[in-house]
Amino acid sequence: MPLTDALRDDILASVPSLRAFAISLSGNADRADDLVQETLLRALANIDSFQPGSNLPAWLFTILRNLFRSDYRKRRREVEDAEGNYAKTLKTQPSQGAHLEFEEFRAALDKLPQDQREALILVGASGFSYEDAAAICGCAVGTIKSRVNRARSKLAALLYVEGAEDFGPDETVRAVIGGNG
């Protein structure tokens, strides 16, 4: 369809979540914004192939995801400083404890296989249905479900199980929950 004002507004409205997706995937704020820019340029160049009434965010996320994956293959050896760079994007500096916890979470997320990480983000943070996430990733719904489950198990193991050896599981849970209050 042609680029109408309404469609342009809808694309702009998707930018915040596209950035969040890109940063979650890449762990690097500058690279994420470059990905978003390239996504927008590609979307606008191919706007004729967008079906009116279909899911615009899913269409844009698909473009970004595919760009990231082709880019990732080229750059996988260059990825450094992901955590430090990401922390700079935060509007408010979290407290020391929260910051440490955040960095640990970010680091654990980066350790997931890419398939699992993107599935978890799409379903658990972007709020896409399993069906939409499967369409974005070009795989079966059951595959997305199993990737999300494996991602969750692995994050739990990385974040909470190693520490549990020090305290025992109940202590860990209390510390985790009490750490909020």
Next chain:
Amino acid sequence: MKDVKSQARSAAPGKPGGLNAEIQSRIGHQLRAMYDDVVRQGVPDRFSELIRKLDTPPGSPQVGSTGGGTNDGRE
């Protein structure tokens, strides 16, 4: 590569739902907190300008340079 499955089993003996459910809820919160922090930053000028520029009808005079304006105040 470590065997994370055996670690997970050893950490939650006999409590398949309890510990795990707490941890999964915690992971969900952390994931959304990380994501929503970026969403709340809204649309950087860089992108609204990009869309506006590309919306200029072909043939009309371009204002300023097309390559600049990507710095949008970030140090």
